[in-house]
Amino acid sequence: MRCDLCKTAVAQMHCDTCLVNLCTACVGKHFSADLSIPHKIVAFHDRKSTLFYPGCKIHVQERCKMYCKQCDIPVCVSCLASKQHLSHELSKLLEVFNNKKEMIKKEQNELNDTIYPTYQDIASDVQNRMSQLQKEYGDLSTAITKHGEDWHREIDKLVQKLKAEVDEMKNTQLQTLQKHLDEIMKKISDIKEEIDLMEIATDTNDLSKLFNITSSVDIYRNLPNKIVPSLPKFIPEKIQKEDLCKLFGSLSSSSFTSDEHGYSMKTTQKSPEAGSSPPVKQLLDEPETVTTIDTGYRELYNVVCLSDEEIWTSGNDNTMKLYNINQGSLLKLIRTKSGNRPFDIAVTKSGDLVYTEYRDKSVNIVKNKKIEEVIRLQNWLPQGVCSTSSGDLLVIMNSDDNIQTKVVRYFGSTEKQTIQFDDQGKPLYSSSGSIFIIEYQNIIENRNLDICVSDTGANAVVVVNQAGKLRFRYTGHIPAAKNESFRPLGITTDSQSHILTADCDNDCVHIIDQNGQFLRYINCGLCVTWGLCIDTNDNLFVAQCGKKQVKKIKYLQ
Known part of the structure; x- marks a missing residue:
């Protein structure tokens, strides 16, 4: 905390009368500013300990x-x-004051323990209904499209049938006319031949030749019948829109029902089976390192918890290693299918390992030591991946030319949702704009179903809600741990909906609340912080790139 007067020096004192933070040099200045008030100066750690009685109006x-x-x-x-x-x-x-304080405390406890979690559940329920509604309306549109395609196929068949009948009628009449033409051409040839004979006869003096000529003019005077084809006509039925709608099908009306008893208040009695809100945990004044695991990578990038005893790691080669946390021993080693290094790793709700391959444009899952390709991308390169509370996969990806970035939600290999632009049509996430520069982007889902992305290119953490609407951007806190620019890499969340992000250049971890307010730094001698994850007991695991180590840190009470 800084002095409220000089704005630069660290606050060492506090005026309990005026509620102002002061450095030792500014105490006298504060006293002299208003001598009519009995200023009570206390040590900063003892601030707000003096009751401040209200002035009489x-x-x-x-x-x-x-x-x-x-x-x-x-x-x-x-x-x-x-x-x-x-x-x-x-x-x-x-x-x-004491009675009021006690009453407010009770109401605060009710809000914290009952009402707030209930509203969170209601919001989650509405968001799930919205997601389900989008899926069901998508299925409805697909059904209409399929029915339309069926109609088109039947109409195409009918059109082809009628056109075939037209071709058959045309060929029959053309054959008849061709036969008639052949007969006429034969007579034309005979007439020409007879004309030539008559010309010869009229030029000769040989009477015998003249009398041998027999004229067929009488035959040719009887002209052939004129054959005129009768063309068929296409008589289309007039399209009546009302009849067409009845034949094709129609939609029933949509509606909402409101049930005042639809939601119930969460019980304040907590049990594992109840699925209630987790107990409130306070941040430790001094986070402490619990253990350190050596991984053997030349550069360590990612870490993810399989359980409270085991973690998966990945680094600069094509392997993914499973370690026992307490013993630090290697339990399993998996190599990527393509031989490329995994860009990011995650664990599904069922405990399967998922990894993205940037160069191979694929998202893969490891089941029983067998690698299955889940998603194959075209024109997009996958980066960060996470498994959501609903079992979906969230993947953040760049276009081939690194001009666009988007988040896509998948159920299995089916694309359910795309998040790319804000309400003004501007990109939510940064892009390097160069195929030679990769800006690292990692992703996690918070307990309140917000989608959190560490956007290294933008030097920001970008948080949207489940529907993809921008909630806030966190761009670091001043003063920074090492006075370097905020450069977020790994990102994770805990049971309190805190968002934790690794600041690589400042060798620390930022903790912010679910609304983007800075809470504190975690240092603990960290070096080149990269990947992050949290176990079920809210222990933090930090992948230190240069040290090749994973640190387990306790930071919550």
């Missing part, structure tokens, strides 16, 4: 230490002397 210089129940206001000694509150029931303001 009538007698400005007086402090109210009594409370009039009839008038429902604090009163000072001068107010009591004025006989304005004569015969009124009075109480010490401290008693009222």
Whole structure:
């Protein structure tokens, strides 16, 4: 915390009267600013320990230490002397304060333990209904499209049938006309031949030849019948839109029902089976390192918890290693199918390992030591991957030319949702714009179903809700741990919906709340922080790239 006056020095003192943070050099300046007020200066760690009685609205210089129940206001000694509150029931303001504080504490506990988790569950239920609604409306559109395709196929068949009948009629009439033409051409040839003979006969003096010529003119005077084809006509049925809708099908109406008893308040009795909100945990003043695991990678990038005893790791080669946390021993080693290094790793709800291959454009799952390709991308390169509470996979990916970036939700290999732009149509996530530069982007789902992305290219953590609407961007906290720019890489969340991100250049981990407010740094001697994950007991695991080690850190009480 910095001094509220000079804004630069660390706050060592606090004025409990004015609620102002002060460095030792600014204490005198604060006193002299207003000598009419009895300033109470305490050590910074003892701040807010002094009760601050409210000033009287009538007698400005007086402090109210009594409370009039009839008038429902604090009163000072001068107010009591004025006989304005004569015969009124009075109480010490401290008693009222303590009672009020106790009542607020109870209401706060009710809000924390019951009402807030209930509303979170309601929001989750509505978001799940929205997701299901999108899927079901998609299925409805698909059914209509399929029915339309069926109609098109039947219409195409009918059109082909009618066109075939037209071709058959055309060929029959053409054959008839061709036969008639052949007969006429034969007679034309005969007539020409007879004309030639008559020409020869008229030029000769040989009477015998002349008398041998027999004329067929009488035959040719009888002209052939004229054959005129009769063309068929296409008589289309008039399309009546109403009849067409009845034949094709129609939609029933949609509606909402409102059930005032549809939701019930969460019980304050907690049990593992109840699925209630987790107990509130406070941040430790000093996070502590529990253990360190050596991984043997030349550069260590990713870590993910399989259980509270085992972690998967990946680095700069084509292997993924499973380690026992307590013993630090290697339990299993899996090599990627293509021989490329995995870009990111995750564990599904059923305990299967998932990894992305950037160069191979694939997302793969390891089941019983066998690698199955789940997703094969075209024109996109996968980066970060995570498994959601609903069993979906979230994958953040770049286009081949590194101009676009998007998040895609998959159920198995089926694409369910794409998140790429904000409400103004602007990109949510950065892109390097060069095929030679890769900006690292990792992804995680928070307990409240927000989707959190560490966007290295934008030097920001980008958080959207389940529907893909932007909630906030976190761009670091000043002063930074090493005064370097915020460069987020790994990202994870805990049971308190805190978002934790690894700041590689400042060798630390930032903790922010679910609304993007900075809470604290975790240092613990970290070096080149990269991948992060959290186990079920809220222990933090940090992959240190240069040290080739995973650190297990306790940071919550």
